[in-house]
Amino acid sequence: MSAGRVIEKEGFAALALRLRGQGINNIELLTAVEQTPRTLFVPPQFTGEAYSRRVLPLDCGSFMEGIDLSVRILHLLSLKPGQRILEVGTGSGFTAAVMGRMTERVLTVDRYRTLVTNAQASIDKAGIRNVIVRQADGSNGMPGEGTFDRILVTAAFPALPRFFAEQLVSGGMLIAPVMISETECRMLKLVKTGSRFDREDLFEVPYLPIVPHMAQAL
Template sequence: MDTGMSTGEGDGEQAERAAFILRLRQRGIRDLAVLRAIELVPRPLFVDPMMRRHAYDDVALPIACGQTMSQPSLVAAMTEALGVTADQTVLEVGTGSGYQAAVLSHLAARVVTVDRYRSLVSEAQTRFEVLGLRNVTAYVGDGMNGMPARAPFDRILVTAAATDIPAALMDQLKLGGVIVAPLGAPEEVQTLVRIVKEQSGRSRTDLMKVRFVPLVPGAAATL
């Protein structure tokens, strides 16, 4: 199948990617496994062709369906906070371009990602296939409901803002599992939090201030 996507890169892009990883280290990312996972994923493949000159800039980029692709330093920080190990299953809520899930696929045993937009899911799945990522699968669905058919999960990453963690996501998280998510009103600055599910409830660590698009219920009727 001709996907119109290529992973081929020349010396220039390899040098740019090396400089990109160095900048992430300078921004405080220390987990070598996370840095290696990011290095393995060609970010330009996930960026709109008109924006590819900015693929390795540390800025959020627009994608289809009015959504955004988080800046690389935030992707790295969220991945590091999640603390994924090679035997774990991860749920991502908000597939977007598929970039974050592709990074996670190099750290986890299995990645399940869900988005309300069919076109985003289709494009992301094509990118996964181009890269030969066989341990990540994208689904169309209501992210607030998680993916009960594939639960439970060791880690859950939410890439859209809500005022609280949806109950369904907490229910699908294993005891001792971790959720990383932005909490707060969509129109305001939110707080990225790390929540651990414990026998007695949950513990929360506030990580940083962020801005994300809102977590919207339901699958989109169009797009």
């Protein structure tokens, strides 16, 4: 068994135990995570940390959250077959890849060309074909793309972005980090019922404030 395979096997086994301790035992989600080798998505020098809770640096000043947080957020999204997903902030592409295994179609956007290129390569290596990776400025949502069943945002806004909510179907869900103060960022969940929104504050997260406009050089 290759070293990478050992990291995958042992890393996933330890992760599954930790998640079970948090009450996360969604078999479809855990299967999708297991089938999406995270070593394909982490920078090569951090292969040994692929299944750790550590935040890992990516190019362009970006980062990927620890896997526990990543899976916890995916669990909250209640993903199901047939759903259309929008992700704003592709990062490594790992989250989009797992969502692709569980849903109909994922559109994931990032402002950095380097991250988009790397994520696309990793998703291709993982053999996932229903994830579209695009370089775009997601800070105003994705008008012209229709509506989505789920929207996941991984860059923090100063207030809950309304324009995303407008791109949700009725019964749809938005999960996004919002800066509560200069130093505290909290994950929020918004569920749309008709024209009404139910908001729930979830937990603190280490996300970075959103930067509008597309990055030209990177």
